[in-house]
Amino acid sequence: MNKSATAVAAHSTPRPALLAGLTLAISGAVLFSAKAVLAKLMYRYQVDAVTVLAFRMLFSLPVFAAVAFWKMRTEAPLSPADRWRLVFLGVIGYYLSSYLDFLGLQFISVGLERxxxxxxxxxxxxITSVFLKRHISRIEWLALLVSYCGIVLVFVHDLHGGAGSTAIGALLVLGSALSYAVYLLMSGEMVRRIGSLRLVAYAMCVSSVVCIGQFFVLRPVSMLVQPAAVYWYSLANGIFCTVLPVFMTMIAVQRIGASTASQAGMIGPVSTLFLGALVLGEPITAVQVGGTAMVLAGIYMLSKKK
Structure with a gap:
């Protein structure tokens, strides 16, 4: 769809539907960003990333499994090749990215993580520029420069809390973002063929099995017994910060389009910054606000270019 067609589509959306779509997109972004805060709260009970991730998937798996089962009953079966692709996407897109993310959160603030x-x-x-030889325009280079300058600003600011641990945490979360970028690139063609709901449900089921299996391989069964607060935080992480944001974002994209929904989702890093201050007591400084603004400006420039 070209730019004028997108503008016409957005302009023709009824105001109530537009507001509902924006509300869903913003709420989904805030809820998804809150998972970092909940993970930090669980770390206070001496649980690690393997346990936090496994508990998150234990609570979200039943919902995704129900959707996957429904899709299996109502749609044509996948080819063996597509099944293997989904396994790979589930491992790299949701397991690996989530695991690296939760590992990194043990070392850095939720604001920098987001x-x-x-x-x-x-x-x-x-990635598309290097491997697919896609041309990057001047405005896109400028957007990249602004975004990465914002990250460097916040990163240097956070180094005073421990240079070694901050660097390790940042590199782990960077790996999370890279693995999810690969997932997005590889899943694009499959989304068009089998639909986003089906792909997400199947991939999340694969990821859940891997995350839960990893727990039983690396941790004793006795670690399933945790304080009540860990279960409550895990329930919120699995349902309110995983399942609901996935479906809310998908519905928002259907109502207002991917571009508008992604721009509304920019509230995520801002909400994380304030949630971290409100719930975890992480300070908000002018440097953090400035760096956040730069990152958001760069991403906004990219979204407008697209």
Whole structure:
């Protein structure tokens, strides 16, 4: 769809539907960003990333499995090749990216974590440029420069809390963003063929099995017994910060389009910054606000270019 067609489509959307779509997109972004805050709260109970991730998937798996079963009963079966692609996408897109993300959160603030993850579109752009020989325009280079300067600003600011641990955490979350960028690039063609709901449900089921299996391989069964607060946080992480944001974002895209929904989702890093201050007591400084603004400006420039 070209730019004029997109503008006409957006303009023709009834105001109530537009507001409902924006509300869903913003709410989904805030809820998804809140997973970092919940993970930090669980770390206070001496649980690690393997346990946090496994508990998150234990609570979200039943919902995704129900959707996957429904799709299996109502749609044509997948080819063996597509099944293997989905397994790979589930491993790299949701397991690996989530695992690296939760590992990194043990070392850095939720604000820096969310900003690094928000760079995923820039990684998609760079990967397509290097491997698919896509031309990057001047405005896109400027957007990349602004975004990465914002990250460097916040990263340097956070180094005072421990240079070694901050660097390790940032690199882990960077790996998370890169793996998810690869997932987005590889899933594009499959989304068009089998639909986003089916792909997400199947990939999340694969990811859940891997995450839960990893827990039982690396941790004793006794670690399933945790304080009640860990279960409640895990339930919220699995349902409110995983399942609901996925479906809310998908519905928002259907109502207002991917471009508008992605721009509304820019509230995510801002909400994480304030949630971190409100719930975790992480300070908000002028440097963090400035760096966040730069990252959001760069991503906005990329979204407008697209």
């Amino acid at each position: 900003l690094i993850l928000f760079l995923t579109p820039t990684f998609v752009l760079l």
